[in-house]
Amino acid sequence: MIDIETIDTLKQLNIDVQGDVSSPSGFIAGGFHTGLRRKKKDFGWIYSTTEAVATGVYTLNRFKAAPLKLTEDSINSNKTLQAIVVNSANANSCTGEKGTQDALDTQAWVAERLNIDQQNVGVASTGVVGAFLPMDKIYYGTQHVLKEAYNNSQFFNQAILTTDTVTKHIAVQVEIDGKTVTIGGSAKGSGMIHPNMATMLGFITTDANIDANTLDYCLKQTTDQSFNMITVDGDTSTNDMVICMANGLAHNSEINALHPEWHKFVYAFNFVSQYLAKLIAKDGEGATKLVTAKVTGAPNVDEARKIAKSIVSSNLVKTAIHGEDANFGRIVTAIGYASKCIEPEKTNVYLCQVPVLEQGIHLDFDEQLLKERLTEDDIVIETSVGEGKGEAAAYGCDLSYEYVRINASYRT
Incomplete structure (x- = not known):
């Protein structure tokens, strides 16, 4: 387990409860209504202006949904992402070969629109299991990615929700090497929540300069203290994952376990993860406490x-x-x-x-x-x-x- 030095560390954090995945330098988030839901926004995106190192943690449910497997494979192959798209209302789970192709098509459409490598696009879905995606609506959503009118991070925070009653997001800043490093997060989750991932999607972004292996280690360790320590109803879903992207635009010297201020980054990262995890638990379906x-x-x-x-x-x-x-x-x-x-x-x-x-x-x-x-x-x-x-x-x-x-x- 990561040894986090907490003495006075919290005082060193600049905490912004209105912040989210768009708070770190170089990240843009937005959302749009494609028609998957009746009125509410249902299609969202995160985009980094430069390629970012990436890592993820995923559900232990044996029935992994098509978009989750695609994103896991992409990250394992490249260790990088530049964009993530998310749809709500439909999980694209238990959908066989067609579901896999639909996730691939979504990935390809976004890559073409943004003119980036297809494997640098992550795809996530959440909602009802066992229904095919209406791909005409998904295509319509992909053609609005990064349109200025919809580049609003609150739109993203809303678009990823299902039975949630509130949006869940946070950002913190900490000084490393005399540079301001920002870590932002947005998440959804309300029901089917249990340790070892849950019906939740979490997205963490940072402008820290950090290598992929160190980021992966940090995410896995902090997940064991946060997202894997929440429960609402004892059920673990097919679509759950937490994805983290780091684009290095804070221009600090590369962070690793030997860096003299490593503990500050870990503390800030863990703070974001635990804050989001608690919000998910507190917003459990029908919960009052x-x-x-x-x-x-x-x-x-x-x-x-x-x-x-x-x-x-x-x-x-x-x-x-x-x-x-x-x-x-x-x-x-x-x-x-x-x-x-x-x-x-x-x-x-x-x-x-x-x-x-x-x-x-x-x-x-x-x-x-x-x-x-x-x-x-x-x-x-x-x-x-x-x-x-x-x-x-x-x-x-x-x-x-x-x-x-x-x-x-x-x-x-």
Whole structure:
């Protein structure tokens, strides 16, 4: 795991919550309504004015959608991208040879329009599984890429959404080698969210000068602390990926693990990833609360992650949080089956900063105080499970009646 020096690092970041993938130098993003959705924007793009090194992380679902496989192959071949196009409403998943050809056609149309190498175009789709793309509408969308009237990053942030209720984006700046390095991110995700990628698409851009292998290492490590530590409903989708592009236009000396300010870049990169991940968890379908589980004292990081994920994944924990019920027994149960390393007599639990379990034995607590704290939007569950050095945090949400309503009529 990357060792991130956090002392005073946050103070060194210039955080722009209105920023996004267009914030770093040389990146342009936009969006357009092609008719895939009734009224909302449904086709978006990211473009770098110069070729950028690129890397990605992808769903572990065995049914990988055609655009995801195409983009993964392109990045593995070139280690570069210059453009990404995204459509919502239709996942182009489980569509066989036709789906593969449709993704290739999309890639080729964008490359021709931008006059760039076809393999430097990434393609992403999100939406309903098992339907062919209406390629006349996709072609129409590709012919509007980079048209000035639609080059608005907020249009991109809107175009990638499905059941999301809000756009999700952030940008930070940090000084490296006396140069201002910017990292921006935009994401979508609301349902079918679970660790090891989810129904989410994430896009991170930076103008840092960094080589492809170092960028790949950084993305994979930070993903394990962010996008792979969120859950909404325990389902992992066929289209999920996070793509990162770095075009070097900040003109810093090349960043790698030996660079004296490497830790600053990693901290900023991780901040963007965790911020987006938390926004996805908080915007879970029908969710009313963000739930954070913090675990300390585990034998190692892997065990800590198992326990944290178990807490936020538990439907019984999620429904109790939604009902604002201080039923800490559900939390203890989720901890208990998460790992064989749990030592009950060394386990302590805090719910909203109120101690409810000490050394495996329940504590008397002020029910009214805890109920009041459970009405808040952000719920934190903290547990120490031993004397080890492993610690981790996972992010989820409550499970509401609205979640059932949304997913009972997803296609209609």
